[in-house]
Amino acid sequence: MMRIYNTLTQRKEEFHPLESGRVRMYVCGMTVYDYCHLGHARVLVAFDVITRYLRHRGYDVHYVRNITDIDDKILRRAEENGEPFSELTDRMIRAMHEDEARLGVLSPDEEPRATGHIEEIVAMIHRLIASGHAYEADNGDVYFAVESFPDYGKLSKKKLEDLVAGARVDVREAKRSPADFALWKAAPEGEVSWPSPWGDGRPGWHIECSAMSTKCLGDTFDIHGGGPDLLFPHHENEIAQSECATGHPFARTWMHAGAIRVDKEKMSKSLGNFFTIREILEKHPAEVVRYFLVSSHYRSQVDYSEDNLVEAGRSLTRLYHALRGVTPAKSDSVPETGHDRRFAEAMDDDFNTAGAMAVLHAVANEINQHRRDGEDLEARQSAAVLVRLGAVLGLMQQDPEAFFQADTGGELSAADIEAMIQARADARKARDFAEADRIRDELADKGIILDDSREGTTWRRG
RNA sequence: GGCGCGGUGGCAGAGUGGUUAUGCAGCGGACUGCAACUCCGUGUACGCCGGUUCGAUUCCGACCCGCGCCUCCA
Numbered sequence: 001m002m003r004i005y006n007t008l009t010q011r012k013e014e015f016h017p018l019e020s021g022r023v024r025m026y027v028c029g030m031t032v033y034d035y036c037h038l039g040h041a042r043v044l045v046a047f048d049v050i051t052r053y054l055r056h057r058g059y060d061v062h063y064v065r066n067i068t069d070i071d072d073k074i075l076r077r078a079e080e081n082g083e084p085f086s087e088l089t090d091r092m093i094r095a096m097h098e099d100e101a102r103l104g105v106l107s108p109d110e111e112p113r114a115t116g117h118i119e120e121i122v123a124m125i126h127r128l129i130a131s132g133h134a135y136e137a138d139n140g141d142v143y144f145a146v147e148s149f150p151d152y153g154k155l156s157k158k159k160l161e162d163l164v165a166g167a168r169v170d171v172r173e174a175k176r177s178p179a180d181f182a183l184w185k186a187a188p189e190g191e192v193s194w195p196s197p198w199g200d201g202r203p204g205w206h207i208e209c210s211a212m213s214t215k216c217l218g219d220t221f222d223i224h225g226g227g228p229d230l231l232f233p234h235h236e237n238e239i240a241q242s243e244c245a246t247g248h249p250f251a252r253t254w255m256h257a258g259a260i261r262v263d264k265e266k267m268s269k270s271l272g273n274f275f276t277i278r279e280i281l282e283k284h285p286a287e288v289v290r291y292f293l294v295s296s297h298y299r300s301q302v303d304y305s306e307d308n309l310v311e312a313g314r315s316l317t318r319l320y321h322a323l324r325g326v327t328p329a330k331s332d333s334v335p336e337t338g339h340d341r342r343f344a345e346a347m348d349d350d351f352n353t354a355g356a357m358a359v360l361h362a363v364a365n366e367i368n369q370h371r372r373d374g375e376d377l378e379a380r381q382s383a384a385v386l387v388r389l390g391a392v393l394g395l396m397q398q399d400p401e402a403f404f405q406a407d408t409g410g411e412l413s414a415a416d417i418e419a420m421i422q423a424r425a426d427a428r429k430a431r432d433f434a435e436a437d438r439i440r441d442e443l444a445d446k447g448i449i450l451d452d453s454r455e456g457t458t459w460r461r462g
Numbered sequence: 463g464g465c466g467c468g469g470u471g472g473c474a475g476a477g478u479g480g481u482u483a484u485g486c487a488g489c490g491g492a493c494u495g496c497a498a499c500u501c502c503g504u505g506u507a508c509g510c511c512g513g514u515u516c517g518a519u520u521c522c523g524a525c526c527c528g529c530g531c532c533u534c535c536a
Contacts, residue, residue, distance in 0.1 A: 010466085028536075036536085043536045073534070157465050158532065165464095205534085227536025231466095234535095258467090259530065269535050295485080296475060301468080301529070307486095311474060315485045321499060346476085354476045358484035368500055372493095433495055440497075451499050458499090 002057070002348045004223075005299060007231065007254040008155055012350055015253065017222045023054050023061045026213040026251065028226035028234065029111070031068040032092035033077040036099050037274035038289075038304055039260045039267050043227045045290055046257045046298040046351075048105040049393055050225075053347050056392045064216045065108040066209060067093060070115050070202055075192065085192055086115075099277040102286040104394040110216050114208035118194045121203045121211040124245050125183045125196075133244040137174035140186030140199045146179045149240045155254060156232035181237055183207045206237040213251075214242060224251030228259045229268070258300045267304060275304065285406055287395060288313040294353045294393050315361075316395070317404075317460075319386070322364035324400040325455065326371070328383035339363050343389050353393060360389060360396070404460030412446055421450065421457050 002015040017023045027047045030040060047065070054061045069089040078085035100107070114121070125142055128134035133148045146152050152160055163179045182204035187193035193200035213221065219242070226235065235254065242250040260267040267274045280289055283306075292312035296302050339359050346355030363386045370379035390396025405414060420439050427435040440450055449462040 030536080031534095039536045041536090071534095153465095156531075159464075162464055163532075228530070229535050232531060233533085257536070259536080261529080264529075266530070266535090270533090271535090274535095299467090300475090303474090308474065311486050314487090315474090318485075318499095324499085352476070355483075358476070361484055365501090372501055428495080431495075437496070444498095449498065452494075452497080453499075462498095 003350055004253055004255065005350045006252075007256050010157075013253070017059070018220060018252070021058070021060055023059045023223065024217040024221035025051070025054075025061060025063050025223040025225065026209075026217055026221060027063070027065045027108070027224070028209055028230050029065040029067050029108075030092075030096055031071055031073060032089045032096065033071075033074040034092065034269070035276040035278060036096050037267060037269075037276050038280060039227060039274065040096075041099070041103060041277050041289065042260055042293055042298075042302070043225075043257045044100055044105045045103060045293045045394070047225050047255075049294060049298070049353060050223075050255070050351055051106065051108075052392050052394060053351060057344075062110075062217065063108040064110045064112065064213065066212050067096075067111060067113045068205075068208060069093070069113045070192070070208075071205055095278070099281075102281060103277070103290050104286065104397070106394075112212040112216060114203060114212070117208065117212050117215065118203070120215050121207050122184075122194075122196050124207060124211045124214070124241065125198075127245045128183065128241065131244065133240075134183055135176065136198050139174045140201065141174065141182050142184035142198050142204075143175050143180040144183050144237065144241060144244075145176060146181070146240065147177055149244055151243070152179075152240050153236065155239055156236045158232065158236070181206065181233065183241070206234055207241055209234070210238050210241040210245065210250075213238075214246060219246040219248040219250070221251055223253045223255055225255040225257070228256050229266075231256055255298075257298050258302060261301055261303050262305075264303075280309075284309050284313065285403070285408070287398065287403065288316055291316045291395060294395065295357055297354055298351060319360060319364050319390075319396060320398075320400045320403045322367040323383055323386060323396070324404070324458065325453075326367065326379050326383045328387050329377075329380040331384045331388045334381045334384045334388075337385055339366075339385050339389065343392070347392070356389070356393065360386060360393075363389065401458075404458075406461065408447075408461055410447055410461060412443075412448065417443065417448055417459055421459060424450075425457065 003012040004015045005012045027043070030036060051061050051063050070085070074085050074089060078088045081088060125134060128144065129136065129142065134142055134144050136142050146160065153163070160179060164177060184196060184198055184201050185204055186199055186201045193202055213224070224235070239250050262273045265271060265273060288309060292309050293302070295312060339362060343356050343359040346352040346359065363382055367379050367382040367386065370382060387396050420443055424436045424439040427439065443450060443459070447461055449460050451458050451460070
């Protein structure tokens with residue numbers, strides 16, 4: 001039995017998909033006007049792990065993650081750059097896909113784009129107007145009438161009257177109520193636009209997700225996820241639009257990832273305290289970044305710091321050390337172990353990856369014990385367990401040597417290092433330990449750590 | 463102000479009404495030419511104050527502190 005925390009009900013609930021054995025999931029992806037930062041990585045990795053675990057558990061998962069490729073920020077950035085908006089968005093989408101791939105994030109099954117669904121968006125707005133939930137304003141914009149939806153605020157637990165009282169007043173807007181939000185924005189002459197019954201314009205921010213999720217997954221689906229700052233207003237507005245347009249309940253379970261923080265503050269575009277994925281990957285192996293993200297629960301806040309990433313690297317190193325020099329048995333040949341069960345127990349409880357990670361370390365310890373005792377077969381079987389459980393978290397899929405020796409731009413090539421190791425081996429054979437240690441120190445200065453064993457010496461970049 | 467989340471050992475980070483999280487760092491031992499890796503062992507942890515209970519870090523209440531959303535942000 002799986003339990004998932006549902007933002008809508010504010011509690012963990014038993015998870016039962018609408019259709020037995022099949023999970024329909026929609027996650028709000030990126031607005032592509034800049035490179036992805038670590039906060040985006042958190043969401044990407046969190047829902048990647050969720051998808052992997054659901055599949056591991058036997059569900060047929062249909063995972064949709066959208067791309068918002070038209071909005072104010074995109075247009076502004078494109079204008080600053082002096083380029084067509086689609087050139088900007090194409091570039092950022094490519095970059096995003098690169099970042100994802102490096103972090104081991106599997107592609108969603110569908111990746112719909114707002115600009116590819118203008119028809120569906122217009123149709124949905126049309127229905128909302130027809131049913132009295134939206135209206136065309138004098139300035140050509142179309143707004144959602146928040147007061148027409150009694151459930152408004154049910155996700156973010158906000159009261160409409162508080163929102164109205166605190167709403168920002170923009171004199172250019174022609175809203176009936178301050179809390180109303182745009183479904184369609186009239187485009188000024190010369191700006192990117194699509195034709196509509198209300199004149200040329202473009203979609204408001206939230207409507208694309210309602211239109212695309214409904215199109216890809218149906219009126220009602222199982223899981224809707226996204227970053228913490230999407231809860232309000234984005235997701236609240238999606239619910240309003242979708243439930244008013246279709247007359248059916250929208251997503252059943254709402255999942256939100258926790259924020260990444262830097263120096264006790266949320267990492268965000270507006271604060272400017274963000275680190276892009278590619279910046280971080282210049283300094284740390286991608287799997288270490290992933291390990292860092294997965295090592296805390298997806299809903300908790302996480303503090304980004306160099307120290308924390310370094311520690312994650314050490315911890316992951318321990319796991320790979322257990323695998324070093326061991327050829328894992330075929331996973332199929334290793335029946336379910338207590339580790340598999342403990343792992344599943346942790347993951348069944350709202351995807352407790354931190355608990356699952358402890359199991360990985362227990363398996364690593366077991367491998368090391370078998371190796372100490374010369375139990376090769378058992379070691380290989382345990383190694384298979386480590387790799388197969390790691391796969392569910394998107395970890396431990398590299399060859400250990402590849403992990404240890406990944407070229408991080410050091411001055412020494414693998415061949416240089418091997419030559420020095422050979423020289424040291426010769427010195428040791430001649431019992432010239434001063435020379436042997438000199439070589440080892442020289443390598444250590446350049447970030448190369450040697451590990452001696454009965455089978456010989458291996459090296460890694462530390 | 464409204465709504466919500468959290469305060470766990472040196473650090474990171476799970477969890478539980480009474481029994482070992484786990485990792486990093488530290489310390490002792492084994493292994494090693496010496497290290498590294500690994501193994502074995504080791505540490506007065508649960509913000510504060512009340513309450514419920516045979517027993518609370520775990521439940522309830524108050525308080526203190528931190529954070530998030532309420533505006534574009536994953």
